[in-house]
Amino acid sequence: MPLRKRDRDNAAGLTRRDALAAAAGLASAAALGPALAAPAPIPFGSAAQIETFRADPRYRQALLTYCDVIVPMNDLKWEAIRHDRSRFDFSGADELVGFAERNGKALRGHALLWGEALPPWAREMSTRAEAERELVEHIETVVDRYKGRIATWDVVNEVIKFDPLEGGPMRDTIWQRLLGPEHVEIAFRTAARVDPKARLVLNDFNFEEGWPGTAERRRVALDICRRLKDKGIPVHGIGMQAHLYAENSLDIDGLQAFMVEIGKLGLDVEITELDVIDWKLPADAGTRDRAAASLVGSFLNAIVSVRRPKAIVTWGLSDRYSWIHDTFPRKDKAKARPLPLDADFKPKPMMAVLDRYRRGRA
Ligand code: G3I
Numbered sequence: 001m002p003l004r005k006r007d008r009d010n011a012a013g014l015t016r017r018d019a020l021a022a023a024a025g026l027a028s029a030a031a032l033g034p035a036l037a038a039p040a041p042i043p044f045g046s047a048a049q050i051e052t053f054r055a056d057p058r059y060r061q062a063l064l065t066y067c068d069v070i071v072p073m074n075d076l077k078w079e080a081i082r083h084d085r086s087r088f089d090f091s092g093a094d095e096l097v098g099f100a101e102r103n104g105k106a107l108r109g110h111a112l113l114w115g116e117a118l119p120p121w122a123r124e125m126s127t128r129a130e131a132e133r134e135l136v137e138h139i140e141t142v143v144d145r146y147k148g149r150i151a152t153w154d155v156v157n158e159v160i161k162f163d164p165l166e167g168g169p170m171r172d173t174i175w176q177r178l179l180g181p182e183h184v185e186i187a188f189r190t191a192a193r194v195d196p197k198a199r200l201v202l203n204d205f206n207f208e209e210g211w212p213g214t215a216e217r218r219r220v221a222l223d224i225c226r227r228l229k230d231k232g233i234p235v236h237g238i239g240m241q242a243h244l245y246a247e248n249s250l251d252i253d254g255l256q257a258f259m260v261e262i263g264k265l266g267l268d269v270e271i272t273e274l275d276v277i278d279w280k281l282p283a284d285a286g287t288r289d290r291a292a293a294s295l296v297g298s299f300l301n302a303i304v305s306v307r308r309p310k311a312i313v314t315w316g317l318s319d320r321y322s323w324i325h326d327t328f329p330r331k332d333k334a335k336a337r338p339l340p341l342d343a344d345f346k347p348k349p350m351m352a353v354l355d356r357y358r359r360g361r362a
Contacts, residue, residue: 039304039308039360040360041357041358041360042308043068043312044067044069044313044354044357044358045068045070045071045105045106045311045314046062046063046067046069046314046316046317047070047072047073047110047313047316048071048072048073048099050073050075050095050096052321053095056320056321058345059318059321059345061345062318062341062345063099063105064103066340066341067105068106068311068358069105069108069313070099070105070107071107071109071313072092072093072096072109072110073110073315074092074117075092075095076109076110076142077110077114077117078114078117078119078122078138079117079118080093081142082119082121083119085119085122088142090145097146097149097150101149106152107146107150107151107152108151108153108154108272109142109143109146109150109152109153110153110154110157110272111154111155111156111157111203112138112142112143112154112155112156112187113156113157113159113183113184113187114158115159115173115174115176116158116173118174122134123174125174125178128179130178131174131175131178131179131183132178132179132186135179135186135187136186139187139191139194140194143190143191143194143195144195146195147194147198148195148197150198151199152198152199152200152201152236152270153198153199153201154201154202154239154272156183156184156187156202156203157204158171159171159173159175159176159183159184159224160220160221160224163213164217164220165213169181184202184224184228185228188233188234188235189233192233199236199237200235200237201236201239201268201270201272202221202224202235202238203238203239203272204217204238204239205242205243207242207258208240208242208250208299209248209249209250210249210250210251214251214254215254218254222258222261222262222265225238229265229266236267236268237268237269238270239269239270239271240270240271240272241272241274241315242274242275242299243274243275243277244274244275244277244295246276246277246280246281246288246291246292246295247281250302255299255303256305259303260306260307263307269307269309270309270311271309271311272313273313273314273315274315275324275338276292276296276338276350277336277338278324278336279328279329279330283330283334289337289342289348289349289350290349292337292348293348293349293350293352296350296354300312300354300362301362312354312357312358314339314354315339317339317340317341319335319338319339320342322339324336324338340354
């Protein structure tokens with residue numbers, strides 16, 4: 001499929017200002033002067049997996065070199081903190097939070113409520129009262145511990161049904177079964193009460209393509225946030241996980257309309273788990289890397305052209321460590337190439353795209 005001019009520009013590293021300067025026949029973007037001030041840099045970051053963080057010094061160094069923001073990939077999940085019902089184990093989270101703080105990195109917390117990554121005892125909760133008590137106590141304890149340190153929380157993760165057109169908006173989880181849709185309100189209300197300064201985000205996936213179910217997911221996300229706001233419950237943003245399928249096209253118009261609606265609600269947008277699922281692309285590494293960079297460029301260009309995200313976070317940094325390889329295995333068994341650094345931690349074309357936003361050049 002021939003790349004559109006915008007995609008070619010993206011891949012070539014041209015910025016919006018470069019294009020405007022060229023169109024005006026100016027020698028460089030600098031000649032545009034302050035009238036078209038450079039866009040604000042968008043902080044870039046990555047999820048950090050504790051096992052890899054402990055085992056691979058190159059991984060730690062990459063987090064230091066490339067990231068403004070760090071999010072513990074698994075260590076703030078119930079599965080990690082609450083494996084024993086009677087106590088909270090913050091060892092992994094404290095290690096990553098401490099690393100981020102010592103190195104001046106901002107922190108995102110993931111996730112106060114999710115229907116997955118739960119310890120067995122939580123899956124066995126059986127009454128409304130038990131679920132509400134455990135949920136409130138968990139959020140109170142976790143948010144209080146990191147109050148003023150973790151600036152942004154994925155308060156709820158993946159509460160929207162995979163295809164809301166099939167039987168209703170909310171995903172079937174233990175929280176939904178015991179508390180109904182109110183589980184979302186309880187989570188946001190509790191987090192806001194404990195840390196009124198934290199930014200509180202609804203985080204979910206599959207907002208990017210043009211299927212009817214995807215458009216409905218965008219609508220449901222907005223509706224949930226609108227209901228929270230109507231009840232005076234603080235919500236600050238929508239997190240787009242953005243696990244992009246390289247073989248599918250983006251719904252640029254749908255994405256831009258989503259950004260307009262997010263703005264009308266006074267919400268921020270965050271890109272929270274960006275990576276590229278390349279399992280259907282040709283084997284050649286260069287081809288895959290260029291296609292992934294172009295897809296990320298088109299996606300971010302669509303978003304940023306309407307609303308600048310508060311942060312752009314990838315779900316890992318190096319192809320050496322990614323969930324994609326096992327979850328979306330390639331028929332040719334070639335290693336997935338979903339992230340901005342290759343398996344030897346060398347930057348790929350995707351990192352150049354991300355770096356333009358990080359430096360306020362796009
Ligand atoms: O920590 C235990 C370890 O003690 C044990 O020996 C090992 C083997 O059982 O499991 C380890 O826990 C694993 C954990 O990752 C840490 O490596 C869990 O089994 C495993 O299920 C967990 O997978 C994570 C998954 O979320 C579920 O929590 C992935 O690393 C993580 O990339 C993935 O991330 C999710 C986001 O949270 C939400 N969006 C989708 C994204 C991809 O699935």
